[in-house]
Amino acid sequence: MAKFIQILKDINELIVFKHSIFALPFIFVAMIVASKSANDSIWFGWELLILGLLCAVSARNFAMAANRYLDRDIDKDNPRCVSRPSVDGRIGSGNLLIFIWINALIFVIVAYFINSLAFWLSFVILALLGAYSYFKRFSALAHIMLGVCLGLSPIAGAIAVLAEVPLWVLLLSFGVVFWVAGFDILYSLQDMEYDKKMGLFSIPSIYGVKASMFICGVFHFLTILFWLLFIISANLGFIAFLGVVVSGVILYFEHRIVRRDFSKIDRAFFTLNGYLGIIFFIFVLVSLW
Template sequence: MKKFIKILQDIGELIVFKHSVFALPFIFTAMVVASKQTNDSVWFGFGLLVLGILCAVSARNFAMAYNRYKDEDIDKLNPRTANRPSVDGRVGRRNLELFIIANAAVFIITAYFINSLAFWLSFPILGILAGYSLFKRFSELAHLVLGLCLGLAPIAGAVAVSGEIPLWSVLLCLGVVFWVAGFDLLYSLQDIEFDQKMGLFSIPSVYGEKATMFISAIFHVVATLLWLLFAWAAQLGFLAFFGIVVSGVILFMEHRIVRRDFSKIDRAFFTLNGYLGILFFVFVLLSAL
């Protein structure tokens, strides 16, 4: 039993479970808005709450575990990632394979119990989540693919509640795509020399540091504009627009921190973006109420 618990702890470290905070606020944002428009209430029911959490967590577990599984050959050569459980032997490939399969199964089965559209979309969604690990080996546009992996969360939330994909959920999705791609560019600056040495594709390794900072800033401006369009398309009130402006300010602060001191990339990446997602959800919820 202790061995099993230790394996779960190591897997938890491997997939950085606490960073689920990035995706969960946006799937709940979409569920709240869809429920308000469909049922005239922000509460979509305890059953959908549980199913939504299961889908979000299992999808992220699958994506992170598959990424670590496919990147073992790269991670063991990178000093920043050489101590990951998938590299140092704490989590064997067999256990990782079982974890990947189990989470894919949980995601598909959970989607089945939500509705038919969610079920049929679960298969291409898993394909996109797995595709990121392969895509980044041949194209620097992998940052946008990663953004799409998280951007699918609000579409999934809308589908879960309303059984359809409304325009506002697509706008919210695209905003998340550029938000994630933008902060992933900043995070990738840590590996610029390693990526260049190994011939890996990333915008920092191909275009350099200054261009990366500029592109990241453009991505975050686009994300903020798309979020404003989302609030307009969803017919949300002042508080939602105000929350999006606050999100834009947080992104501006993120860029200031990174420009001043690259050693604080982790702070900008994890702390500020974690707060952004939560505040975004809270302001949309208050607006819907």
């Protein structure tokens, strides 16, 4: 029993399950807005809730495990990453591959039971999630690629309910893309010197701190712009608009914290961004309710 519990702890450390908080609120934002537009009710049913959660968890497990597997050669020499289960031997390469394929299979099967569009797009989504790890080896667009991976979440949520992709969810997703890409630039400031040494591509390693902060600021400005357009396009009203304003304030403080002290990057990355997604969801929920 103790060994089984330890395995679960190692898997949790591998995939950092608590970071699911970044994508889940936006999946549910898309699902409640889609349900309201289709059925005049924010509740989309228990079946879609369970299937949506299974898809979200399995897709993220696949993405994180694939990233850890493909980055083993990079992580083994990075002081920040050497204690990861995929590097220190707690989870071997064979077991990691089994975990990756099991979650890919779960994702595809669950998508099949949602609708045909979700099923066929599940293969495209897995391909994009798996491709992310390669981007940092040849392009600083890796930040955008990570944003695209999480930006697929609300699109998947809308497809689950509507079996189509309306304009408003594309605007929401573009906001998520630039939100994630921006805070990934901040996060990669920690590895700036290591990336230079290893010849890896990131905006901080190529352009330096000041340019990175500026680009991140532009990305987060675009985030707020797209979310405002989402609110307008989906006719969500004043309360949802306030949610975007509050999100903008959170992003402002995130930048302020990082500018003052790089040692607080984890606080800005995990704590503030985690709150942002939940708060955004709550404001949209109240606005619809």
